[in-house]
Amino acid sequence: MIKFQKPRSLYPSFDRKDSLPLVTTYCPGCxxxxxxxxxxxxxxxxxxxxxxxxxxxxxxxxxxxxxxxxxxxxxxxxxxxxxxxxxxxxxxxxxxxxxxxxxxxxxxxxxxxxxxxxxxxxxxxxxxxxxxxxxxxxxxxxxxxxxxxxxxxxxxxxxxxxxxxxxxxxxxxxxxxxxxxxxxxxxxxxxxxxxxxxxxxxxxxxxxxxxxxxxxxxxxxxxxxxxxxxxxxxxxxxxxxxxxxxxxxxTAEQAQPLPSFSGCHPWLGDDALRALLGSGSALPQRPGRTESFPDQYVKIGGFGGQGVLSAGSMLAKCAVAEGRNATWLPSYGAEMRGGTANTSIILSAAEIGSPAVDRPNVLLALNGPSLDAFEDSVQPGGLIIVNSSIVARKVTRTDVTALYVPVSDIAKEEGFIPGTNSAMLTAYLIASKVLDLETFRELIPRSVKKSALVELNLKIVARTEEYMRKH
Ligand SMILES: Cc1ncc(C[n+]2csc(CCOP(=O)(O)OP(=O)(O)O)c2C)c(N)n1
Ligand code: SF4
Missing domain, CATH: 3.40.50.970 (Thiamin diphosphate (ThDP)-binding fold, Pyr/PP domains)
Structure with a gap:
């Protein structure tokens, strides 16, 4: 009869060690x-x-x-x-x-x-x-x-x-x-x-x-x-x-089993959570574009106040509305209004493992410091869209596609400078063709509370569309 036996959940011999697989690394008596x-x-x-x-x-x-x-x-x-x-x-x-x-x-x-x-x-x-x-x-x-x-x-x-x-x-x-x-x-x-x-x-x-x-x-x-x-x-x-x-x-005897959950908050259903986050089923579901597209690793950078973070959030919502997966990772630096800000977005048909974007294949540079900071990290073959209204220099890389769109001027001419981010998103959606511009148009009234501002943003989208067609 076996009275003492090594537990099964310990390996019979510790082969991951370099030597002496039958003893542990512990000192005698530890x-x-x-x-x-x-x-x-x-x-x-x-x-x-x-x-x-x-x-x-x-x-x-x-x-x-x-x-x-x-x-x-x-x-x-x-x-x-x-x-x-x-x-x-x-x-x-x-x-x-x-x-x-x-x-x-x-x-x-x-x-x-x-x-x-x-x-x-x-x-x-x-x-x-x-x-x-x-x-x-x-x-x-x-x-x-x-x-x-x-x-x-x-x-x-x-x-x-x-x-x-x-x-x-x-x-x-x-x-x-x-x-x-x-x-x-x-x-x-x-x-x-x-x-x-x-x-x-x-x-x-x-x-x-x-x-x-x-x-x-x-x-x-x-x-x-x-x-x-x-x-x-x-x-x-x-x-x-x-x-x-x-x-x-x-108090284990009295304790009731904790509520069960899987990947979601235990007391919120998926729909309640999506509604809270303003995404998913709370968004209009649009067929959008049916063609597959390469996973988009997008970095948006600009000054605080240019709507960098909300542009990222809006882009992710557009993707979710078209049934794609998306992550949005804002980067809150110590910057105050006027300082630099950036955000990372991933759009994919597949599940996304990590929201971090170290090597973007899309860079939307709303200001010069963002172009300086992220140009080198863009993957070869990637896309860089530069806000040519305020960025004087050109992209130095020759292995990427560079577009120059005066998004600040377009927003300014429509009388709404904060709409610079809408102009940049429009330029990206048209240039990349990954999502439908109509999805963006439909989401604007859901994201912008004041109807006057909805109108201004929609006009900026239309102006940018016209600019992109001409150029
Ligand atoms: C971030 C970090 N800080 C400090 C150390 C150094 N360090 C390694 S083990 C250790 C303390 C271990 O003591 P304890 O948790 O009591 O475990 P024991 O070795 O006594 O079993 C420290 C400070 C480390 N590895 N990483
Ligand atoms: S006896 Fe002390 S030093 Fe040795 S293995 Fe155990 S805890 Fe570490």
Missing amino acids: GHGTVHKLIARAIDELGVQDKTVMLSPVGCSVFLYYYFDAGNIQCSHGRSPAVATGVRRTLEDAIVVCYQGDGDLAAIGTTEIVHAANRGENLSVFFVNNAIYGMTGGQMAPTTLPGQKTATTPLGRSSFDGAPIGMAEVMNSLRLPIYIERVTLGTPAGVMKAGRAIKKAMANQVEKKGFSFIEILSPCPVNWKMDAAESREWLAKNMEPIFPVKVFRD
């Missing part, structure tokens, strides 16, 4: 190995290996994915609760495990953990508190004990360095977490109890109950400068009085 085993056992017992996503921290456990045969995302230092929130909200059934050290969670990542807990995200967080920065050579952590000697407090932590932060207590000051417990690896009984707490935190997530936080007091023999046995004794004798081991809160 608590990380124990915690890994307890989590792996919980994953096995709950039968969730194929849907578990482990979030590796920065710290000694950075190579978590060497060991766990499960999904993994390596997060920036302290950011795993934010990454976990993203995974939670896109993969409804995933079991998302945040594994964090005290440098990771209680120092650089304090904001992320507090807000994820405060939102009551359905997550399991395992906080390995070894009172020190292990990976970087034993510097003081926020959890370092008073008087404890570390690389940065060689005479011992003094009150000048603050007091040990009780993260379980901080969590307990928030309203939404459903389960908060501090456990210890200081004794064999403590390890058994830690295993039960870890499993319970995972089970809460499986049942969609909400946010569970387990703080695990864990030895770091190497940086504490002790052997394995001494470190567990030191932990029980010195850490446990400062960090009381107990259940701080357990």
Whole structure:
């Protein structure tokens, strides 16, 4: 009969390591190995290996994915609760495990953990508190004990360095977490109890109950400068009085499963969300152009006040109205009115992975600084439309199509300078032929509140159309 077996959710041998695939990277007696085993056992017992996503921290456990045969995302230092929130909200059934050290969670990542807990995200967080920065050579952590000697407090932590932060207590000051417990690896009984707490935190997530936080007091023999046995004794004798081991809160029994959602806000349907954002079904759906077009990576740049951001938003709405996918990413610089502003838009028939546009294939330069800033980034074969009313120079690139349209003059002659952006969008829609100009015309009354301004914008569209026909 097999009494003890390595959990299935740990690899039988750690082949991702460069050498010694049968041992971990952890020092002898380190608590990380124990915690890994307890989590792996919980994953096995709950039968969730194929849907578990482990979030590796920065710290000694950075190579978590060497060991766990499960999904993994390596997060920036302290950011795993934010990454976990993203995974939670896109993969409804995933079991998302945040594994964090005290440098990771209680120092650089304090904001992320507090807000994820405060939102009551359905997550399991395992906080390995070894009172020190292990990976970087034993510097003081926020959890370092008073008087404890570390690389940065060689005479011992003094009150000048603050007091040990009780993260379980901080969590307990928030309203939404459903389960908060501090456990210890200081004794064999403590390890058994830690295993039960870890499993319970995972089970809460499986049942969609909400946010569970387990703080695990864990030895770091190497940086504490002790052997394995001494470190567990030191932990029980010195850490446990400062960090009381107990259940701080357990309301999982009463907690109702959180509402289910998929890629959308849990309390808003798709239509309500679109209406709120002023897009999708709230827009007229037009057949538009049926021809396929290459994905458009558009950068619009100009002075603040030239309507750069609203031009981007309008372009994205036109695409959505024609049944295309679009993203609009405004860039809010520190600029005031008169400074420079830019926005990125992607138009595609396919789903769009990221809204960032580093290499545009379309540049709409409403002013000279935008042409200077973005000309070099345009893809070969791309299109640059320059506001020739105020940009004196020509495009220097010879591997792109350059058009010069006096969009500021057109808007000015129609008596409405803020309509410069409408003139530029018209020029782009005509030159590129990707979307129907009629769609833009139809959307203007929906976006511009005052009827007098609707008229002016429509006149600017007509004037630009005429200019483009003539030239
Ligand atoms: C943004 C950033 N800042 C600082 C570091 C350096 N750094 C790496 S690990 C670490 C602390 C690790 O301590 P802890 O989270 O307690 O984990 P342990 O190694 O003790 O398990 C720090 C400060 C980094 N990698 N990235
Ligand atoms: S330095 Fe400390 S925390 Fe890091 S592996 Fe060694 S014992 Fe573990």
